Amino acid sequence: MAPLESPISSMKAASTPAAAFNMDHQWLPFTGNRHFKQEPRIFVAAEGMHFTTHDGRQVIDGISSLWCVGAGHNRRPIAEAIKKQLDTLDYATAFQISNDQAFQAAQMIADLCPGDLNKVLFCNSGSEAADTSLKVALAYHRARGEGHRNVFIGREKGYHGVNFGGMSVGGLPANRKVYGAQLLPRVDHMRFIHDPVNHAYIHNEEPVWQEDPLLELETRILALHDPSNVAAIIVEPVAGSAGWYLPPKGYLKRLREICNKHGILLIFDEVITGFGRMGTNFGADYYGVVPDMLNFAKCVTNGVIPLGGVVCRDFIYDAMMNSGAPDYAIEFFHGYTYSGHPVSCAAAIATLKLLKEENLFARAGQMGPVLGDAMHSAFKGLPNVIGIRSLGLAGAVELSSIAGAPGKRAYDIFLDCYNKGVLVRAAGENLVLCPPYIVEKEHIDKMVNVLADSIRKHA
Numbered sequence: 001m002a003p004l005e006s007p008i009s010s011m012k013a014a015s016t017p018a019a020a021f022n023m024d025h026q027w028l029p030f031t032g033n034r035h036f037k038q039e040p041r042i043f044v045a046a047e048g049m050h051f052t053t054h055d056g057r058q059v060i061d062g063i064s065s066l067w068c069v070g071a072g073h074n075r076r077p078i079a080e081a082i083k084k085q086l087d088t089l090d091y092a093t094a095f096q097i098s099n100d101q102a103f104q105a106a107q108m109i110a111d112l113c114p115g116d117l118n119k120v121l122f123c124n125s126g127s128e129a130a131d132t133s134l135k136v137a138l139a140y141h142r143a144r145g146e147g148h149r150n151v152f153i154g155r156e157k158g159y160h161g162v163n164f165g166g167m168s169v170g171g172l173p174a175n176r177k178v179y180g181a182q183l184l185p186r187v188d189h190m191r192f193i194h195d196p197v198n199h200a201y202i203h204n205e206e207p208v209w210q211e212d213p214l215l216e217l218e219t220r221i222l223a224l225h226d227p228s229n230v231a232a233i234i235v236e237p238v239a240g241s242a243g244w245y246l247p248p249k250g251y252l253k254r255l256r257e258i259c260n261k262h263g264i265l266l267i268f269d270e271v272i273t274g275f276g277r278m279g280t281n282f283g284a285d286y287y288g289v290v291p292d293m294l295n296f297a298k299c300v301t302n303g304v305i306p307l308g309g310v311v312c313r314d315f316i317y318d319a320m321m322n323s324g325a326p327d328y329a330i331e332f333f334h335g336y337t338y339s340g341h342p343v344s345c346a347a348a349i350a351t352l353k354l355l356k357e358e359n360l361f362a363r364a365g366q367m368g369p370v371l372g373d374a375m376h377s378a379f380k381g382l383p384n385v386i387g388i389r390s391l392g393l394a395g396a397v398e399l400s401s402i403a404g405a406p407g408k409r410a411y412d413i414f415l416d417c418y419n420k421g422v423l424v425r426a427a428g429e430n431l432v433l434c435p436p437y438i439v440e441k442e443h444i445d446k447m448v449n450v451l452a453d454s455i456r457k458h459a
Contacts, residue, residue: 040054060423122341137231153169200388237284397451
């Protein structure tokens, strides 16, 4: 297959040796820093589907730069909106004051949400959104006279960011083990949603389980804590950070019913599934379930500038407003210096307009089966492949571990793909593809072929 022509490949890319960068001071997150300095991977520009590296190579962004860049890189309307906003109102406090961009962004986000998810609390990231939603849950129950509801339930292998609340309800052992002594008390976790025996390979459908995966929640976890003590249950509609694991058919609807039965708030963490990844506005729309709170970040600004938030249903807001306190009193003692930042909100407004104008949610839905078809066709039967999962515009291929070196096979393949011009994501033993919604079939073909070749190479 001939090399793909990048939108910027006709431009002569400058080459800078890695030694020209002083890497002594930045501590990279979620990175093996010692190995990185031996083989630096540095991006200096991006356009459309491609990055330009420090040494002048083109790399396809096969992961929307960590699920963020749905509309592709360097979109002029978003950049122009940011520039205009900087010249108009660069920053204003969100405490006791607001700004016009925050009002408009909140309305646009609420208009996209299902049901009566109408009240938007802005923050700066998915991690902050997770902790914000947990605090809202506690404050809501206290406002209505049920302050004893202080148990949270998450899920094994769930990811809700890296702040203490999100780590506590999250279920990724590596993210928790160092900080265990200071995680929140009174937190429990439901069983994981993947059946590797019966549903190792799943494409564009919901896995059907022969057993009830929520039976343990009802008969053991809720019984142990007593449902009247549980404040909220938080889940990702699809377990994205763990490696794109799909919920069983009917799982989220059943979870909604259980929460309704016991007066428990249901929180959807849609930082990954929100704003088009499933071919719909949110995962909530895809699965036909309205949560009580919906956490968002990432694609809301196309990854260009930090913005996150929590969308709450009307009854939560109303309970907080009608607690009997004087009207000048603060109802919710929470917020961030940059909540509703005017520049971030201007970026969100421009991003949401662009996504709508180019019908990119629907396009993601159309390209999802193309990606899934290609992945299942290319990867099934390759050495060490033990599962493939695809739904929406995302998919993962799961590999067997190297004895005594968990994650090394996937990491080595990630490096090899990068060197061959394709950015994939290594998540434990999974390799994930989740490209921007503007992806074309030829991009998918190159991503899948490069990844398949690398899986063979590292057999």
